[in-house]
Amino acid sequence: MNHEQLQQSMYKLIVETSTNLPKDVRRAVKAAKERENAGTRAAMSLDTITTNIKMADDHISPICQDTGMPTFKIKTPVGVNQIQIQKAIYAAMEQATKDGKLRPNSVDSLDGSNSGNNLGPGTPVIKFEQWEEDYIDARLILKGGGCENKNIQYSLPCELEGIGKAGRDLDGIRKCIMHSVYQAQGQGCSAGFIGVGIGGDRSSGYDLAKAQLFRGVDDVNENEDLRKLEEYVMAHANELGIGTMGFGGETTLLGCKVGVMNRLPASFFVSVAYNCWAYRRLGVSVNTETGEINEWYYQDGEDVSFDTVQKEEQEVKSESRVVTLQAPITEEQIRDLKVGDVVKINGMMYTGRDAIHKYLSTNDSPVDLNGQVIYHCGPVMLKDAEGQWHVKAAGPTTSIREEPYQGDIMKRFGIRAVIGKGGMGPKTLQALGEHGGVYLNAIGGAAQYYADCIKGVEGVDLMNFGIPEAMWHLRVEGFTAVVTMDSHGNSLHEEVNKSSLEKLAKFKEPVFV
Ligand SMILES: O=C(O)C[C@H](O)C(=O)O
Ligand code: SF4
Structure with a gap:
């Protein structure tokens, strides 16, 4: 494979992911913006968010300063040298950091020193898989630290604040998911997206939850039970009234994707990965011989433009x-x-x-x-x-x-x-x-x-x-x-926390029986 070209392709993937929010995410943000009433804090915040998305695009600069944990998922045809791909990613990460497209984000856990180039033990995360197609599928998510801190893992059965007992069944899972949105409040930069993993052990459960974040925002779950669960959560999480940045408002959640895997008889985990609105994940298919990008993922459909409301105009409308x-x-x-x-x-x-x-x-x-x-x-x-x-x-x-x-x-x-x-x-x-x-x-x-x-x-x-x-x-x-x-x-914050807890309690009654 052409190593230089492959490195170039990985660089493009990194820079695009950091600076250009995918179209499926933009559509969700745009729909949220249209739901909020003009002049409210939520509407003003969403104006700032959409202005920011556009500025990042125009300047080819990071949407958010937090590069997060760069996580690559790569599928390669049998016989492709994965070590070569890893080297290309390392070089591209270093270059993108030097160019100000990423923040140096890899910190020694014991002495606090920053490696300066986004490389270090465990950074970036690269997960390889083999497949029987003849091209490379490379996907990247930059998931920020603030939203990562709002991930949560439940072990069923359990007693949950507000919503009560969660048993080892679909309804217990429903309660965990509703609670996960409540406990995040605005701290993971709501409105957010959640990936949910049912089953597995503690680590494979979280992996499954994070894998859901690679699904398209508009896709429909093939599993009928999970489809219903996703639709339920999307319909009701927004009734919690947490809103953009936890300021209150109509939109708290922009996406919910649920996956399932087997578990051990003794364990029943529900793992939730919370992603902020700055949901930076993209993917490409790469030619195995030339190393060139063939196609971009998550970018189907028309361009989603945000009308640029001037800062001054926002104030006039604001109460x-x-x-x-x-x-x-x-x-x-x-x-x-x-x-x-x-x-x-x-x-x-x-x-x-x-x-x-x-x-x-x-x-x-x-x-x-x-x-x-x-x-x-x-x-x-x-x-x-x-x-x-x-x-x-x-x-x-x-x-x-x-x-x-x-x-x-x-x-x-x-x-x-x-x-x-x-x-x-x-x-x-x-x-x-x-x-x-x-x-x-x-x-x-x-x-x-x-x-x-x-x-x-x-x-x-x-x-x-x-x-x-x-x-x-x-x-x-x-x-x-x-x-x-x-x-x-x-x-x-205290007010919204209290009122959303009261609203959470409304979802106590069984739904999936
Ligand atoms: O590290 C940061 O700059 C922000 C972080 O992602 C956060 O949400 O607190
Ligand atoms: S949680 Fe907020 S600050 Fe942190 S990465 Fe996401 S958008 Fe950025």
Whole structure:
């Protein structure tokens, strides 16, 4: 096989997957957008999401800053050298990382160091299979860490919060799936897609769940029971009212695919793989002799374009109060904000995620954070020939991971605003009240949209933590986010969690008997 051409084909697969959302996913996002009422938070969020999808397309830049776990599924004719394919994938991964199409995302689990090139033990995941066709089928999914954290595995029988007892039958499975959507809330960047695996052991069950994510969004399950189950979940999960980003709304789930395999007599697992709206998976068929791409998968049908609503127009339609703030921000300005307000930030903000929060809990800050804004974000960055850094993608990361540290750090350093996604817990809410702070929710996955608001990179600290974990000093203009936790004890996340739990309880009665 032509090795250079094969590497080129794998590079194309990686770049397209990272930057161009497949058509079946676009159709689902578009349908969701049409269901939401104009002016609501859900509609505004979906506008940001569709604008972001278009920007990623236009700039050939990552849809979301989180490259996720690159997972390849490759089928090869008997006799094709799989080691050669593996080498081509490694080289292509390295190149795509250098070109800013992927974030360096492979981290040593023990010492926290980032390999820098997306290669390392277990990264990327490549699964080979042989088949009797005469071409190579290569598929790739980039599944982000935030949604991966919302995967869940049930062991039946069990007792589930809200929806009650789940037995070892189809109805028990139904309950697990409904519960899985509830427990994800908005933290996996809803509206999401789920792949469900029934049976297997703990690892093959999850594999089966993830394999479902390679099915087309519009395909119909051939197994009659599973088809009914998928249709039931699609009809009812949206009644939970979790909505885009957990802001409430009509659409919580965009797809549900269920697979089944045998199990052991003693075990009955239901494994759910949750994928965010930024459902980046594509596939190609490759000629075994030339290494060239013959065909792309998941791209059937007409182009799905999103009408580009200008940011300004969105505000006019929105019912929310819009407040512009210049950092550093005063306590008085923060105390004036209420849940539901839309805030536009100008000035500086500082990124900080897992490593920075842990560091700040026992060390001094490298910069004066008094009155400043912390952004839970691990961006994709590129350095030019002059040594200047540029932001290639910069959406928020899941904030709840910082819950153990956030309140103390805000108080100790005088931080006034924290921007992230998915919300934070009671400890932070209490600290916001005591100290005079606010939590702002940015739209998860909208990495191009936010990168566009960043007008300059003025410095960086703690680069030893690696690019995603370092503290980047960003100058922003019109960085827009919604107040979802305020200094008056209100939390939209708490409200949506509570109301969706009540709605979940409505699905307690048996359906599949
Ligand atoms: O790692 C990130 O940048 C984001 C992550 O995928 C998340 O959803 O929290
Ligand atoms: S930030 Fe959201 S959209 Fe991006 S990978 Fe994480 S869960 Fe997915």
